[in-house]
Amino acid sequence: xxxxxxxxxxxxxxxxxxxxxxxxxxxxxxxxxxxxxxxxxxxxxxxxxxxxxxxxxxxxxxxxxxxxxxxxxxxxxxxxxxxxxxxxxxxxxxxxxxxxxxxxxxxxxxxxxxxxxxxxxxxxxxxxxxxxxxxxxxxxxxxxxxxxxxxxxxxxxxxxxxxxxxxxxxxxxxxxxxxxxxxxxxxxxxxxxxxxxxxxxxxxxxxxxxxxxxxxxxxxxxxxxxxxxxxxxxxxxxxxxxxxxxxxxxxxxxxxxxxxxxxxxxxxxxxxxxxxxxxxxxxxxxxxxxxxxxxxxxxxxxxxxxxxxxxxxxxxxxxxxxxxxxxxxxxxxxxxxxxxxxxxxxxxxxxxxxxxxxxxxxxxxxxxxxxxxxxxxxxxxxxxxxxxxxxxxxxxxxxxxxxxxxxxxxxxxxxxxxxxxxxxxxxxxxxxxxxxxxxxxxxxxxxxxxxxxxxxxxxxxxxxxxxxxxxxxxxxxxxxxxxxxxxxxxxxxxxxxxxxxxxxxxxxxxxxxxxxxxxxxxxxxxxxxxxxxxxxxxxxxxxxxxxxxxxxxxxxxxxxxxxxxxxxxxxxxxxxxxxxxxxxxxxxxxxxxxxxxxxxxxxxxxxxxxxxxxxxxxxxxxxxxxxxxxxxxxxxxxxxxxxxxxxxxxxxxxxxxxxxxxxxxxxxxxxxxxxxxxxxxxxxxxxxxxxxxxxxxxxxxxxxxxxxxxxxxxxxxxxxxxxxxxxxxxxxxxxxxxxxxxxxxxxxxxxxxxxxxxxxxxxxxxxxxxxxxxxxxxxxxxxxxxxxxxxxxxxxxxxxxxxxxxx
Amino acid sequence: xxxxxxxxxxxxxxxxxxxxxxxxxxxxxxxxxxxxxxxxxxxxxxxxxxxxxxxxxxxxxxxxxxxxxxxxxxxxxxxxxxxxxxxxxxxxxxxxxxxxxxxxxxxxxxxxxxxxxxxxxxxxxxxxxxxxxxxxxxxxxxxxxxxxxxxxxxxxxxxxxxxxx
Ligand code: SF4
Ligand code: SF4
Ligand code: SF4
Numbered sequence: 001x002x003x004x005x006x007x008x009x010x011x012x013x014x015x016x017x018x019x020x021x022x023x024x025x026x027x028x029x030x031x032x033x034x035x036x037x038x039x040x041x042x043x044x045x046x047x048x049x050x051x052x053x054x055x056x057x058x059x060x061x062x063x064x065x066x067x068x069x070x071x072x073x074x075x076x077x078x079x080x081x082x083x084x085x086x087x088x089x090x091x092x093x094x095x096x097x098x099x100x101x102x103x104x105x106x107x108x109x110x111x112x113x114x115x116x117x118x119x120x121x122x123x124x125x126x127x128x129x130x131x132x133x134x135x136x137x138x139x140x141x142x143x144x145x146x147x148x149x150x151x152x153x154x155x156x157x158x159x160x161x162x163x164x165x166x167x168x169x170x171x172x173x174x175x176x177x178x179x180x181x182x183x184x185x186x187x188x189x190x191x192x193x194x195x196x197x198x199x200x201x202x203x204x205x206x207x208x209x210x211x212x213x214x215x216x217x218x219x220x221x222x223x224x225x226x227x228x229x230x231x232x233x234x235x236x237x238x239x240x241x242x243x244x245x246x247x248x249x250x251x252x253x254x255x256x257x258x259x260x261x262x263x264x265x266x267x268x269x270x271x272x273x274x275x276x277x278x279x280x281x282x283x284x285x286x287x288x289x290x291x292x293x294x295x296x297x298x299x300x301x302x303x304x305x306x307x308x309x310x311x312x313x314x315x316x317x318x319x320x321x322x323x324x325x326x327x328x329x330x331x332x333x334x335x336x337x338x339x340x341x342x343x344x345x346x347x348x349x350x351x352x353x354x355x356x357x358x359x360x361x362x363x364x365x366x367x368x369x370x371x372x373x374x375x376x377x378x379x380x381x382x383x384x385x386x387x388x389x390x391x392x393x394x395x396x397x398x399x400x401x402x403x404x405x406x407x408x409x410x411x412x413x414x415x416x417x418x419x420x421x422x423x424x425x426x427x428x429x430x431x432x433x434x435x436x437x438x439x440x441x442x443x444x445x446x447x448x449x450x451x452x453x454x455x456x457x458x459x460x461x462x463x464x465x466x467x468x469x470x471x472x473x474x475x476x477x478x479x480x481x482x483x484x485x486x487x488x489x490x491x492x493x494x495x496x497x498x499x500x501x502x503x504x505x506x507x508x509x510x511x512x513x514x515x516x517x518x519x520x521x522x523x524x525x526x527x528x529x530x531x532x533x534x535x536x537x538x539x540x541x542x543x544x545x546x547x548x549x550x551x552x553x554x555x556x557x558x559x560x561x562x563x564x565x566x567x568x569x570x571x572x573x574x575x576x577x578x579x580x581x582x583x584x585x586x587x588x589x590x591x592x593x594x595x596x597x598x599x600x601x602x603x604x605x606x607x608x609x610x611x612x613x614x615x616x617x618x619x620x621x622x623x624x625x626x627x628x629x630x631x632x633x634x635x636x637x638x639x640x641x642x643x644x645x646x647x648x649x650x651x652x653x654x655x656x657x658x659x660x661x662x663x664x665x666x667x668x669x670x671x672x673x674x675x676x677x678x679x680x681x682x683x684x685x686x687x688x689x690x691x692x693x694x695x696x697x698x699x700x701x702x703x704x705x706x707x708x709x710x711x712x713x714x715x716x717x718x719x720x721x722x723x724x725x726x727x728x729x730x731x732x733x734x735x736x737x738x739x740x741x742x743x744x745x746x747x748x749x750x751x752x753x754x755x756x757x758x759x760x761x762x763x764x765x766x767x768x769x770x771x772x773x774x775x776x777x778x779x780x781x782x783x784x785x786x787x788x789x790x791x792x793x794x795x796x797x798x799x800x801x802x803x804x805x806x807x
Numbered sequence: 808x809x810x811x812x813x814x815x816x817x818x819x820x821x822x823x824x825x826x827x828x829x830x831x832x833x834x835x836x837x838x839x840x841x842x843x844x845x846x847x848x849x850x851x852x853x854x855x856x857x858x859x860x861x862x863x864x865x866x867x868x869x870x871x872x873x874x875x876x877x878x879x880x881x882x883x884x885x886x887x888x889x890x891x892x893x894x895x896x897x898x899x900x901x902x903x904x905x906x907x908x909x910x911x912x913x914x915x916x917x918x919x920x921x922x923x924x925x926x927x928x929x930x931x932x933x934x935x936x937x938x939x940x941x942x943x944x945x946x947x948x949x950x951x952x953x954x955x956x957x958x959x960x961x962x963x964x965x966x967x968x969x970x971x972x
Contacts, residue, residue: 055857056849056866112959113929116901126929128959137955139874140932145861146874150955152862157957383902387893388917390905393925393962497900500934565820572857579849579869586871586948592934600939604870613851629819632812731898731940 024162031101032063032155038074039067039455040094043081043482043803044507044589045108045141046459052144053564054571062151069455071097076154078147079133082110082117083124085186085405086359087460087481089179090453092188095131096176100168105150106133109140114405116140116501118396119492120485121366121373122358125397125405130188131177141589181414182422184363185374185406192414194402201401232269232309239264249739250297250310258313259323262298265309266328271300272652274325275308276741276752276769277335279343281369283317286758294320294343297754299741303652303666305673308741315345317368324350331655334479334773342367342487352429357480357806359422363409366488373488374400374407380762381492382732426476430466434474434784444468448788452481456559456792459802463779463795467788475783475791477776482806490766495521495596495733498766503590505768506804508548511540511581512746514594519676520742520753521596524735533598533724534678539611539715540593541744542708543581546619547574548747548799549659549701549708550626556698556796557630560639566630573622580611596733598725608716615712623709627702631695640695644782644794647692654777658749660798663700664692670745682711694790694797701799732761739765746771748799768807772800830855840864873935873948875928878968887969888945891921895937895946903930904937905962924965947972 037059041049052059053067060066068074071094083091095104106127109115114125127133134157137150163169180188187195194201236251237244243257253261265271276299283292293314301308315322324347325332336347337356344365347353354360364371375396377383385394397403430447451462460481466474486505490498502517503510515537522529529537550570557566578588583604585593593600630636646656651664661668669686671679687703689696737759743752752769775798783794833855834844840860848855849866859866879888891908909922938948949970954960 056859057861058858061858061860109929109932113927113961115930116932118901118930126959133959135955135957136929136959138928138931138960139952139954142954143874143952145865146952146954148861149953153955153957381900381902382897386896386902386904387906388891388908390896390925391907391923393905393927395927395961493900494898496898496936500900500932500936569823575857576849576851582872583869584871586869586873586935587933590933592936601871610851618851625819629816633816634810634812637812731894731936 027163028158028161032158035062035064035076035103035151035155036074037064037067037076037078038071038094038098039069040077040453041080041459042083042087043110043459043484044504045080045110047507047589048141048144049078049080049107049147050567051571051575052147054575055568056572056575057144057148059148059151062148062155064151071095072099075099075102076105076151077102077131078105078107079111079127080107080141082115082482082484083127083130084122084460084481084483085124086122086182086483087452088124088130088186088188089182090460090481091127092130092177092179094453096179101166102168103134103154104131105135105137105147105154107137107147107150108142109138112136112138114396116504117484117489118405119373119375119377120489121405122480122483122485123405124186125375129190129404130180143588182359183361183408183414184412185408187406187408187412187414188404191402191404191406191408195408195412202398202403204399204401232265232271235269236261236264236309247312250312253311253313255313255315255322258298258311259325259328261311262300262325263328265300269302270304271302271309273301273303274329274331274335274655275299275301275743275750276754276767277325277332277339278754278765278767278769279339279345279367280756280765281317281343281367283369289314292317294345296322296339296345297741298325299752299754301674303668303673307674308743310741320345321348322346323348324353326350329655330650330653331774331777333777341365344368352433354425354429355480357483359480360425361421363407366485373485374402374405379492380760381494381497426464426478430464430474430476433476434466445473450791452478457795458555458800461795461800461802461805463783463791465783465788465791470787470789472783472786472788472791475780477779479773479806482802484803484807486768486807487766491763493763493766494731494761495735495763496729496731498763499594500590500592502768503587503592504803505770505807506746506748506751506772506801507589508551508801509544509747510587510589510591511544511593512744512751514591515541515677516742516744516746516751517753518594518596519744520740520755521735523740523742524738524755524757525596526736527597528726529598529677530723530726531678531720532602532722533726535715535719536599536603536724537594537677538679538682539712539719540581540584540591542711542715543577543611545708545747546705547577549705550574550623552796552799553626553630553698553701556694556793556799557636559792559796560636562636566626569622569626569629573619576614576618580607580614583607583610595725595729597727597729598723600725602724608719611712612716615709615716619705619709623702623705631699631702636698637695639790639793640698640797641693642691643694643790644786644797645691645693646778646782650778650781651692654781655774656749656778657774658745658747658771659700659704660697660749660775662687663689663696665690670743670750674743676742676744682714684708684711694793697797697799734759734761735763741769743769748772748801748804749775751804768804770804770807772802772805776800776805826854827856868950872950873938874933874950874952875931875948875954876926876933876935876937876946876968877949877970878924878965879945879947880969880971882971887920887924887965888943889921889924890919890943890945891917892942894940894942898936898940900934900936901930901932903927921965924968925962926968927962928960 341355462478502513554567554570585591749771754767756765
């Protein structure tokens, strides 16, 4: 072993003592081969890290046999994904708890600098602002080989270290890094220091002059896009003649009557699902809106199928208040909290109106059009500074006096304990909610925080449970640790620039995310899609569904204590399907493949044969193996049967969709209920299961895989020849004014995009109706009374991706 | 609860374990890592060991595989193909491309080449839009993935971005 060791200063009397050198060599050699990475996942890049740990890339070959879930047993922190401000205190705390000597790898653009989300208001511009980083791996996401190479580069570095100079062995004890505080914004120690030293702050650079956008008239492309819902509209109009005005794209309800109208829709017209609820901010209203307002939009749909009915209601911007739908439509719960959080509309009668994605105490309502983040540059992309005079590239850090993505009000001082203030409302609710009046207060109770860093929460998700012994009395999910400001960034992007961003929502199913957004765009543009592209879209969606369901089953088994075995089998098949995806789109996870009017590229030669081989010969056999492995297993059965039962009525009321809803015996699948693309031409069944427990949700996913294989067989058989794109795309596409709520049956459930166009090159409003978030609505209710050990089974069976929950 | 299901599960795992040795029998001991065997081991029919022994062996990347962009240099003249049309700066979703168009010193008219071209590699999301929309095929997506560094990566200039095809 030859190592370029820098000799430490050896006192003269000890010269000739070579033991230290050889010990260094031995020590470094041993350390190199026994790194302990932490099982820590932040965002999409975490999936590439998991792939690196799985069979194909197998990082155990480099001495990293098992990832440690506890920081105290780990010495390598792979920061794999976007570090949000809400998560920053936890990242620092984890780092502080790791054993010395410790190393950090910043994996992916987000960890290095904030990456594609850098300008977002909840994103830290690079983890190296918080903790020291040893190796940076650019890419989005870096391939597994890339990560391996980064780890090898880190190991190579060990050869140059010696004990005398290592940080870990210095005489002065390492105090650790101060944990950042959450106040009006994130305050790490550098920011706080700069705040108290105004002379060291830099003058922020001026932003491009551009006024706040003036939306044009909002009107749909086609006269009345109601289709089968036209009659509903007529009924509503005759029932509430004074309070409802027809808009060209829905109904305008007066704010005082919104409850009655919604109830009427549900009771009399059986619109029992509140699909989507969001808001649009109009500080400078277009001509058909009388004054500046916040427009709250509701989309209702029916179990029997058909399109959605849109209700709009407008509230003033200064003190917006509106009656809450949550008591009657539990599905509104999180969505109303989100609007309160991001737009500042107070919903009266909401049982628990706290911020959903940001933390209590954060300053401002970020989705309002006139709220700008620290890195704000201009209202719309493309920015003018880039061309033709982009000779002096500036990083976004130059826009803030703190050289970071923060805005602290002048004179703000951190409270004694910032964290407690942040969670005060949450803990107050924890103590009071679901209290059994017969049981006196305070007997053997425990409040348990589960996450945001926990290997069984599928990412950075936090549950707070109040326990009575082992039994859960009340549980609150806490969101926002991966809130990457998709919507704010999306409203600045051009229409096309949003396509790659959708890949990063539910990062397991980039293909279906692309598809939903492109379908929505096509609706606004009125474009047709060539036949071949339609079939290609179905092929990609169904492959994606298989990957998703296999992974969901695999990770559930992981959480039930099978450790990695189930996931490894699932990840093996995922790799083979990703090979197909990569061959056609170029990306393993971030495909950017669908386009309005078709798909980006035709299949490469030999693709169909490979896909057919996989669908006919390999997958059926592997799915069967996995089914035996999991479903027949008595231990899995004991852990999931009758656990987390979700009754059908509750599921519908909570806005749950996808496999979770169907496992509760509700045959609702948008591929049939509100068909899109050419699904109506394929033969397949909608699977349901009877009991709605965790086992049914697991089993149903396998049923659906078989149906997907059936669709794939048909699609690969009848793939027509022809073009794959109907229009030539221009970079700065303008979209006719109008609005649409377009939804598809993504592997996890109803994924919808609510888009408002003012006829320009950027969306005026870009909202994602997130499946995973809505599927978590009943979590608190179905966990009540469960045992602590069942929480992971319930959560795993709901199958969530945090990128989509928090957006 | 008979325990039969557990046994079946255990058998699945045991079978999987034994199957990792089939390639040894098929190719002879130790010969499963030959490059010819790689495609077979990674194909749909594979039964045996699935691991790619990176960095000793590498999975062939598909032609369209993309990671980070590079600028194309003309093989004969060594000049960049880029004409400073600015389209890539318009499509780039993260706005990480900065171009200054060269100007004729005498006439003051813009020239068809960039005076400076910068790309912030730490922001690039690898979407491939720049390559897709460049009308001159002057920027392309590279599939090189061995890009880690000890320093925080940042702006690359035209010389660092240029590569011959
Ligand atoms: S967007 Fe996702 S894949 Fe890209 S760098 Fe960030 S975490 Fe990684
Ligand atoms: S689009 Fe191509 S030719 Fe135009 S500026 Fe960019 S790299 Fe140069
Ligand atoms: S790949 Fe995408 S993000 Fe990267 S430079 Fe090109 S357009 Fe920009």
